[in-house]
Amino acid sequence: MSNEKNNAVANYAIALGDDALVIGQRLAEWCSHGPFLEEDLALSNVALDFIGRARMFYQYAAKVEGRGRSEDDIAYFRDAREYTNLMIFELPIGDFAFTMVRQLMLDVYSLAFLEQLQQSNDQQLSAIADKAVKEARYHLRRSAEWVIRLGDGTAESKQRAQAALDEVWGFTHELFEVHDSEVTLIEQGIAVDRAQLKSQWDSKINQVLSQATLTRPEDDWSTNGGRDGLHTEHLGQLLSELQFMQRAYPGMKW
Amino acid sequence: MEIIPVVSPLQLKRQQHRLDSPLTHIWQILDQVKDPEIPAISLWDLGILQAVYLAGEVGDEQLKVIITPTYSGCPAMKEIQVDIKKALTNAGYPHAEVELKLYPAWSTEFMTEKGKSDLKAYGIAPPKSSVNSDHAVSCPHCGSDDTQMISEFGSTACKSLYKCHDCLEPFDHFKCI
Numbered sequence: 127m128s129n130e131k132n133n134a135v136a137n138y139a140i141a142l143g144d145d146a147l148v149i150g151q152r153l154a155e156w157c158s159h160g161p162f163l164e165e166d167l168a169l170s171n172v173a174l175d176f177i178g179r180a181r182m183f184y185q186y187a188a189k190v191e192g193r194g195r196s197e198d199d200i201a202y203f204r205d206a207r208e209y210t211n212l213m214i215f216e217l218p219i220g221d222f223a224f225t226m227v228r229q230l231m232l233d234v235y236s237l238a239f240l241e242q243l244q245q246s247n248d249q250q251l252s253a254i255a256d257k258a259v260k261e262a263r264y265h266l267r268r269s270a271e272w273v274i275r276l277g278d279g280t281a282e283s284k285q286r287a288q289a290a291l292d293e294v295w296g297f298t299h300e301l302f303e304v305h306d307s308e309v310t311l312i313e314q315g316i317a318v319d320r321a322q323l324k325s326q327w328d329s330k331i332n333q334v335l336s337q338a339t340l341t342r343p344e345d346d347w348s349t350n351g352g353r354d355g356l357h358t359e360h361l362g363q364l365l366s367e368l369q370f371m372q373r374a375y376p377g378m379k380w
Numbered sequence: 381m382e383i384i385p386v387v388s389p390l391q392l393k394r395q396q397h398r399l400d401s402p403l404t405h406i407w408q409i410l411d412q413v414k415d416p417e418i419p420a421i422s423l424w425d426l427g428i429l430q431a432v433y434l435a436g437e438v439g440d441e442q443l444k445v446i447i448t449p450t451y452s453g454c455p456a457m458k459e460i461q462v463d464i465k466k467a468l469t470n471a472g473y474p475h476a477e478v479e480l481k482l483y484p485a486w487s488t489e490f491m492t493e494k495g496k497s498d499l500k501a502y503g504i505a506p507p508k509s510s511v512n513s514d515h516a517v518s519c520p521h522c523g524s525d526d527t528q529m530i531s532e533f534g535s536t537a538c539k540s541l542y543k544c545h546d547c548l549e550p551f552d553h554f555k556c557i
Contacts, residue, residue: 164531167533167535174453174455175451175452178449179452181452257482260485261557264532264557
């Protein structure tokens with residue numbers, strides 16, 4: 127591979143790793159705060175799957191870019207401006223309804239995305255997708271069940287689930303906006319054309335929302351810029367916790 | 381005569397690799413290495429251990445051990461690598477290299493029949509034969525099929541929580557993926 131192509135692939139893998147790491151960190155915030163024991167375990171398990179996914183992407187990026195950085199350097203020594211995750215991943219966990227509604231949005235997206243990434247010409251990206259897609263299937267099964275249960279539940283749970291949906295909706299559009307850095311990689315059959323995933327996402331989301339008796343919000347606002355390193359104020363706060371030890375004691379090991 | 385396969389193609393490929401391998405003694409050493417989270421089952425029977433071979437020039441070969449993670453976030457992988465190195469070093473092979481490969485992605489199809497019965501004896505219901513199988517998960521304690529899933533997630537990434545309506549015992553089920 128040429129240098130330019132290597133860099134493009136490495137940056138792409140880092141962006142995918144950022145998506146996974148940031149949501150993994152968010153879900154891990156529930157550890158010991160879950161509504162009950164089984165749910166606490168479930169959230170931590172899903173968090174672990176995402177952190178594992180982030181590690182696979184970062185390890186690959188570190189290898190491809192060949193700058194001597196490790197997966198840990200990529201995770202711990204970049205500022206918010208250098209993180210290229212999409213914004214929906216970084217939003218605070220909110221209440222349990224927000225966590226599960228956001229997770230449904232992401233799980234439907236992740237499954238569709240990974241099924242396409244399995245077809246990538248890049249062998250390692252395809253291998254990572256093969257591994258992660260199996261996990262995405264049961265993540266989705268669970269978040270869909272929860273959203274149905276909350277939406278079609280009590281007046282309180284329904285109101286919370288609807289409020290969560292209204293709040294997160296504007297952040298979902300960015301999932302399907304192809305970034306400039308991805309165009310060439312898509313042409314080369316390496317990256318996934320996210321715009322193509324929208325109709326599949328819509329139909330699954332509509333089906334779950336209707337079962338959950340929730341109202342699909344209007345498409346009246348959206349955010350954009352995560353892949354350019356533009357974020358909400360929440361990412362910096364998340365990173366300050368995630369990176370604290372390495373920032374205070376650079377290079378420390380357990 | 382038509383031959384009805386009793387093992388999956390993935391499993392067959394693994395078994396064939398081991399049968400064809402001249403490194404019988406290495407395989408036997410590695411059979412002693414168990415999963416740190418489920419010490420009842422060996423890495424081979426769990427399907428984590430994929431291949432063993434010699435790489436490099438004749439006379440200057442290096443022993444390579446290929447493993448694959450069950451789940452991408454499995455926190456035991458590091459320990460498993462260390463355990464393999466330790467077992468081989470103790471047996472006189474200090475220079476072996478343990479390599480992690482993601483492809484082919486681990487599946488419960490990699491698990492051997494012995495592995496499944498070891499799991500059951502340990503009190504964990506083994507994975508179903510296929511992801512789409514709607515056959516009930518049998519209780520590893522009393523064998524009843526009258527069981528219910530309590531949570532898709534258990535004490536480790538690879539397990540889900542069940543309870544048995546007959547003997548009333550809770551148990552772990554090794555998820556089928």
